[in-house]
Amino acid sequence: MTALPEQRSNLVARSGPPVGIVCGGGSVPFAVADGALGDRRIVLFALRGAADPKRVAAYPHHWIRSFELGRLCRLARQEGCRELVFIGLLLRPKLRELRTDLLTWRLLPRLIRLFRGGDAHLLEGVIKIFEEQGFTVVGSHELAPSILTPPGAAGRNLPNEHNLADISRGLAVLRAMGPYDIGQAVVVSRNQVLALEAAEGTDAMLARVAELRRIGRIPSSGGVLIKAPKPQQDLRIDLPTIGPKTVEGALRAKLDGIAAVASASILAEPARVAEMADRDDLFVVGVNPDGSVR
Amino acid sequence: MTALPEQRSNLVARSGPPVGIVCGGGSVPFAVADGALGDRRIVLFALRGAADPKRVAAYPHHWIRSFELGRLCRLARQEGCRELVFIGLLLRPKLRELRTDLLTWRLLPRLIRLFRGGDAHLLEGVIKIFEEQGFTVVGSHELAPSILTPPGAAGRNLPNEHNLADISRGLAVLRAMGPYDIGQAVVVSRNQVLALEAAEGTDAMLARVAELRRIGRIPSSGGVLIKAPKPQQDLRIDLPTIGPKTVEGALRAKLDGIAAVASASILAEPARVAEMADRDDLFVVGVNPDGSVR
Numbered sequence: 001m002t003a004l005p006e007q008r009s010n011l012v013a014r015s016g017p018p019v020g021i022v023c024g025g026g027s028v029p030f031a032v033a034d035g036a037l038g039d040r041r042i043v044l045f046a047l048r049g050a051a052d053p054k055r056v057a058a059y060p061h062h063w064i065r066s067f068e069l070g071r072l073c074r075l076a077r078q079e080g081c082r083e084l085v086f087i088g089l090l091l092r093p094k095l096r097e098l099r100t101d102l103l104t105w106r107l108l109p110r111l112i113r114l115f116r117g118g119d120a121h122l123l124e125g126v127i128k129i130f131e132e133q134g135f136t137v138v139g140s141h142e143l144a145p146s147i148l149t150p151p152g153a154a155g156r157n158l159p160n161e162h163n164l165a166d167i168s169r170g171l172a173v174l175r176a177m178g179p180y181d182i183g184q185a186v187v188v189s190r191n192q193v194l195a196l197e198a199a200e201g202t203d204a205m206l207a208r209v210a211e212l213r214r215i216g217r218i219p220s221s222g223g224v225l226i227k228a229p230k231p232q233q234d235l236r237i238d239l240p241t242i243g244p245k246t247v248e249g250a251l252r253a254k255l256d257g258i259a260a261v262a263s264a265s266i267l268a269e270p271a272r273v274a275e276m277a278d279r280d281d282l283f284v285v286g287v288n289p290d291g292s293v294r
Numbered sequence: 295m296t297a298l299p300e301q302r303s304n305l306v307a308r309s310g311p312p313v314g315i316v317c318g319g320g321s322v323p324f325a326v327a328d329g330a331l332g333d334r335r336i337v338l339f340a341l342r343g344a345a346d347p348k349r350v351a352a353y354p355h356h357w358i359r360s361f362e363l364g365r366l367c368r369l370a371r372q373e374g375c376r377e378l379v380f381i382g383l384l385l386r387p388k389l390r391e392l393r394t395d396l397l398t399w400r401l402l403p404r405l406i407r408l409f410r411g412g413d414a415h416l417l418e419g420v421i422k423i424f425e426e427q428g429f430t431v432v433g434s435h436e437l438a439p440s441i442l443t444p445p446g447a448a449g450r451n452l453p454n455e456h457n458l459a460d461i462s463r464g465l466a467v468l469r470a471m472g473p474y475d476i477g478q479a480v481v482v483s484r485n486q487v488l489a490l491e492a493a494e495g496t497d498a499m500l501a502r503v504a505e506l507r508r509i510g511r512i513p514s515s516g517g518v519l520i521k522a523p524k525p526q527q528d529l530r531i532d533l534p535t536i537g538p539k540t541v542e543g544a545l546r547a548k549l550d551g552i553a554a555v556a557s558a559s560i561l562a563e564p565a566r567v568a569e570m571a572d573r574d575d576l577f578v579v580g581v582n583p584d585g586s587v588r
Contacts, residue, residue, distance in 0.1 A: 115513075116484040169474070176470045180463070182487040190410040193476040196490040199512050200502060208494060208502070218493050219409075 012083065012142045014038025019143055020081035020135075022064070022072065024050035024088040028140070028147065028241060028268045032087060033059055035144030043079045045072055047089060067111075070103030073133045084130055086123075086237045087140045103133075118181025120230055123237040139236040141266065149242070149286040151262040152294055155274040157283035159257055159293065162190060163224050167259045168291035169193075170226030178231035184240040187255065189223025202227070206249030213254055221254035228261045228289070235264065243268030247276045247284065255282070262286030306377065306436045308332025313437055314375035314429075316358070316366065318344035318382040322434070322441065322535060322562045326381060327353055329438030337373045339366055341383060361405075364397030367427045378424055380417075380531045381434045397427075412475025414524055417531040433530040435560065443536070443580040445556040446588055448564055449571035453551055453579055453587065456484060457518050461553045462585035463487075464520030472525035478534040481549065483517025496521070500543030507548055515548035522555045522583070529558065537562030541570045541578065549576070556580030 012019070018041040023029035029051065033042040044051070044061035056063075062075050076084060104111070107129060114125035127137045141148050159167060166188040173186050173193060183197030187209050194212065197205045206225065212218045227240040242260050250258050257277075260267070267273060267286070277284045287293055306313070312335040317323035323345065327336040338345070338355035350357075356369050370378060398405070401423060408419035421431045435442050453461060460482040467480050467487060477491030481503050488506065491499045500519065506512045521534040536554050544552050551571075554561070561567060561580070571578045581587055 116486065118486055121485075173471070173474050173476070176474065177467070177490075180467050180470065180487055182467070182490065187492075191415075192410065192412050192493070193474055194493045196471075196476065196492050198481075198490050199486070199488045199506055201511075204502075208498075212493055217495075 012037055012040070012138050014040070016040060017080045017082055018043050018060075019138070020045055020076045020079065020084045021140075021143075022084055022086045022089065023047065025052070026088045026241075026268065027055075027243065028266055029087050030055050030059075031147050031268060032085060032140045032144040035146040037143060037145070040143070043076075043081060045075065050088070067104045068101050069107065069129065070101040073103065073130075073135070076135065081135070083136045083138050083143075085138055085140050085143050086126070089237075119238060120181045120233050124234050127234065127236060137236050139239070141235070141239060147266050147268070149260045149262050149265045149267040150270075151286045151288070154267065154270055154284045154286075155277035155282075157257065157277060157281060159224065159259065159283050159285055162222075163256050163259075163283070164291065164293070165191065166224045167226055167287055170224065170259070171228055171261075171287075171289065171291050174226065174228045175231055181230060184229060184238075185225060185227045187223055187225050187253070189219065189255075192218075194218055194223060203245060203249050206246075206253045206255075209253035209255070210249075221256075223253075223255050225250050225253075225255055225258045227259070227265055229264050239264070239266050241266040241268060242273070242284065244272050244276060247273055247280070247282060250282060251276075251280050257283030257285065259285050259287045259291075261289055264289070306331055306334070306432050308334070310334060311374045311376055312337050312354075313432070314339055314370045314373065314378045315434075315437075316378055316380045316383065317341065319346070320382045320535075320562065321349075321537065322560055323381050324349050324353075325441050325562060326379060326434045326438040329440040331437060331439070334437070337370075337375060339369065344382070361398045362395050363401065363423065364395040367397065367424075367429075370429065375429070377430045377432050377437075379432055379434050379437050380420070383531075413532060414475045414527050418528050421528065421530060431530055433533070435529070435533060441560050441562070443554045443556050443559045443561040444564075445580045445582070448561060448578045448580070449568040449576075451551065451571060451575060451577035453518065453553065453577050456516075457550050457553075457577070458585065458587070459485065460518045461520055461581055464518065464553070465522055465555075465581075465583065465585050468520065468522045469525055475524060478523060478532075479519060479521045481517055481519050481547070483513065483549075486512075488512055488517060497539060497543050500540075500547045500549075503547035503549070504543075515550075517547075517549050519544050519547075519549055519552045521553070521559055523558050533558065533560050535560040535562055536567070536578065538566050538570060541567055541574070541576060544576060545570075545574050551577030551579065553579050553581045553585075555583055558583070 022045045024047045046056045170186045170188040185197040187195040316339045318341045340350045464480045464482040479491040479496045481489040
């Protein structure tokens with residue numbers, strides 16, 4: 001199995017009306033805005049409580065709350081946006097933070113059904129809602145291909161023979177879990193799966209591995225974090241992402257390195273990631289879907 | 295797929311020489327000793343630091359340390375034991391707690407290879423070592439069939455329609471993970487896999503679900519803990535186990551209930567589990583391998 005996950009791709013033209021970026025936390029939304037193809041103007045629709053106000057201020061923007069679907073559509077239309085990118089969103093907000101409007105209320109039974117299932121199920125349903133409202137949902141990597149993880153090492157370290165075997169096993173585990181829409185990350189060390197990501201997310205999973213080291217439940221170091229999209233996943237939302245925070249987590253978990261499927265994942269702040277990896281003697285590598293490098 | 299996992303079964307005769315129980319923590323070793331078939335005398339080989347000294351004292355016993363393989367074999371032979379049961383062991387001890395003897399040193403390269411892989415891989419290797427030393431390794435459930443989870447509810451609560459769907463999905467996930475020798479437990483709520491067990495164990499996984507509730511990352515309640523042996527697992531060691539501690543964890547994780555595959559898992563302290571389940575309105579149920587009840 002060496003094929004990339006099925007891509008429902010929407011080509012982004014190099015010129016046209018502004019593109020809306022509906023964004024939550026992290027640095028990736030700004031990398032996407034800065035890396036937008038051609039001369040496409042960007043408008044941020046920034047999620048209150050998640051996006052960084054200081055960085056948002058540097059771009060044309062509106063603040064939105066979770067599930068103000070009607071307001072988001074109205075603002076995007078006013079700005080002339082026909083294409084929307086969704087990135088860095090907290091997809092399952094706390095109920096007390098929910099702000100609903102008329103459209104949300106109308107869609108509520110459908111949204112509740114979407115929440116009953118994994119993230120991919122939810123994301124695909126959300127895309128469909130915006131498409132019904134007349135928008136085209138494009139992937140952040142389609143607007144800004146420069147954010148994709150390139151093949152090969154970021155930095156000077158490379159996985160050794162044991163690491164490569166663990167990467168291949170990790171990718172096989174993620175493929176096997178694929179039909180169940182569970183997670184995009186796994187930690188494997190010398191053939192043993194130490195941790196599998198589900199609802200907790202990658203950072204919490206890495207913290208767990210660090211804790212298992214501390215209590216002596218697993219060997220004191222070694223292993224690889226492997227990230228890959230789910231086999232049937234729509235790559236337009238929720239591409240697996242690695243960045244400086246992932247490197248910090250991997251370091252605390254005493255891993256040898258990080259592998260992500262090249263061209264099917266996001267590498268945030270690549271220069272900083274390479275610098276951190278070199279300083280702390282970790283590898284960070286973009287691999288083929290079968291785990292091979294280059 | 296409704297077959298039980300392949301069983302490499304060793305029938306235990308109702309009379310004969312004493313049976314050795316090599317035991318770690320928890321109450322199950324004592325349930326096995328008390329429930330031993332016929333008039334089989336029991337000798338405990340209790341793991342120091344893990345087994346409860348007060349309870350161990352009630353049986354003929356010797357204290358051992360992790361990986362004193364030669365001493366364990368010698369003591370078992372002196373006691374006339376030809377059959378050994380392994381139960382409740384901390385399989386991956388901290389290195390600083392390791393005590394090795396001559397046999398362990400001789401087997402070290404092989405033990406190191408066994409540690410490189412999942413628990414089932416390690417367990418099967420350990421069984422093989424004791425068989426080479428002339429012992430027959432029998433399952434705790436073969437010596438004491440009364441410890442197996444019976445089909446149906448322990449207590450008065452039963453899973454509802456949503457719970458049954460989640461149980462069936464959880465069993466499918468565990469089957470899919472089977473070839474990778476990862477874990478025996480998963481939490482599923484309304485079709486979403488909230489947590490998968492790997493090296494952390496069931497109690498830590500349930501604590502994680504409780505924490506995800508607290509921070510509002512997942513809905514505030516609902517879902518089922520599902521436990522099943524790995525598809526190819528040798529049932530003579532490491533049967534999935536539920537007991538009072540599991541019920542407490544499930545309660546803190548605000549689950550609706552617990553399901554374990556009947557006749558392929560251990561239900562420790564069934565009366566107390568039923569009482570706790572009834573008091574806290576949880577279900578605890580032994581299911582068929584396809585998730586159906588009875």
